[in-house]
Amino acid sequence: MTIRSYVKLTSDRIVSDRPVPCFSGTGRELLLSAFRASGISYPKFHKMDTLSKAGFLATEILLEGSDGRFVPREDRAVILFNSASSLCDDRHYCKTIADPGNWFPSPAVFVYTLPNIVTGEIAIRNKYYGETCFYVLPEPDPESICRIVSDAFQDRMTSSAICGWVDCTDDDTFEAVVFLVEDCIYEENALHGGGMPWNMENIRTILNK
Amino acid sequence: MENRTVRVISDNIVSPLGLSSGANWQSVYRGRTCLALHEGLWGLPEPFCASLFDRDSIDGECSGAGLPDGLTFFEKTALLSASAAVRESGIDPSSESVIFIISTTKGNVSLLCEPGEYAPGRETLHASARLIAEHFANPNMPVVVSNACISGLCAQIEAMRAIRSGRYDYAVVTGADCLSPFIVSGFQSFKALSPEPCRPFDLGRKGLNLGEAAATLVFAAEECCSDSAKNSWIAAEGAVRNDANHISGPSRTGEGSFRALQYVMEAVVPEELAFVNVHGTATPYNDEMESIALSRAGLSEVPVCGLKGYFGHTLGAAGVLETIISMKAADEGCIPATAGWRENGVSCPVSVSNECRRTEKKTFVKLLSGFGGCNAAMLYRKGGER
């Protein structure tokens, strides 16, 4: 398996082997400015919770300009991990039911109280009918991430995956490290793609960039 | 290594209907349910119909089972179920060859609204998973699958893969969720709840009921099974597919469910199936979508059954609980009755019944769908090779 490219987007920077959009500020301001600078027309972005925005935007940067973008496909999985689950949005939802005298539970907030919604947002945007799954770990453990994503390729349909660590503790503190991984043996000097092998060392290096 | 056969070596269900898989299956067989209308509970302004645990009796069971003090209610139900299944399996849970996989949507989320005496951080899903793994002195990093309502099948698929790849020999999969104002009010805001016991696939269905449960399956690689387990249920195939359509509304074409079904049916013909145990939440859109997916997958003639009329929708537990009931039913040659169903209310033909039907077949499919557009199907068969 080969890592074709990666993006690391955090509250204050974006690091990638792909072209990175201009941005200003930090936290939610960074997300909005980078989204605007990338020139994507996708009004639904503004309805997403911060976890989804971070995962969505990092994936947009990862895939921008790639061949056959938006052609429906079933062979690409979206497999993401984090440690805070959807707690940031969970807290927002709690506020809508905190006061019995002002009890207005919000469906638009509630729907994001599941961490896997971000995988659905990415699948919807890119027309991926493949596997989508979300795992919660105590920490960004390269061993678990490497094993679970590698195991996902046991599905005979799956030939590539968007995968990585997408975590959000509050609306200004988030981290999205996404990889495009393909089911082919890594060859140095390969004619197509390049990249690096999908293994614990490389995952750790990119997570720590 | 990727050809290892993965078998079920023990199971448990803890639900308002009973504290073992057998007791729960007997309740289903006899048509019992704990679905009831709750008015004014937890200060909720609107009543809701749900299947809820008796808190005091669970506390009593925990003391009896020797579980530690200071557990949250969610942790109690999960540990009760995991302990019973691990004990029955005879495995050494402290071994490096065992992985714990927890399936839950919201875990301890109620602590966000009412933290009580618990330390900050206890509300995270991984804190619950760690607590469960540490209870069994398991040395591996526990994994939580939180993939909405299909978590229970995703966790089993991950267990199957982890054993097939040779990385682990055993996997303990525990699915659990308990209800609180957080979850109930959210489903109310979605106008998704039925004011009466739900009626899967029925013409008059009005929505879903929520339910509480914890359920555990212990899986093992074939070569690690005792002789008595060599004829047990096999997790044969599993697939997860997305609708790529909407984050909360089911696909009008049943896209993800159809594709997941198509994948797991590659190695079998419809005639081999005893039944498909559907998601069957009894919301108008879900059941309609499933009928379309089943029809597209060529499964219109295969008997279909849904269990939400007994347990309600048990969220992260559903995939594990409904798989176990399906196994117990097929063991006894039964296709479980779909409680609440009277008259077909979906556009594609489906073979549903509110009475228990007989079958000699020992192969079935479990189907689930969830928010985020995700869908999962698993194929199980009993006996020989996979």
Add this chain to the structure above:
Amino acid sequence: MNELVNELKLQLIDALNLDGMTPEEIDDNAPLFGDGLGLDSIDALELIVLLEKNYGIKLANPAEGKEIFRSVVALAEYVGKNRKK
């Protein structure tokens, strides 16, 4: 009436996160769902919450929303007739 139409437009923009839109950009008579403003089923549920929160109007059945949410003008007419606050 015009005042209520404008007020509702501002509330829509805020509650449904219609980022960057101004009230002038929302056509009074264009459909809110589908091709018009492009709202979806979650927006419809959120609109039900908005009606209850801001105007004391309880819609038990989302299906009732179909007529009411036809356009901003239709919504304003309904709110004008049924508001309790």
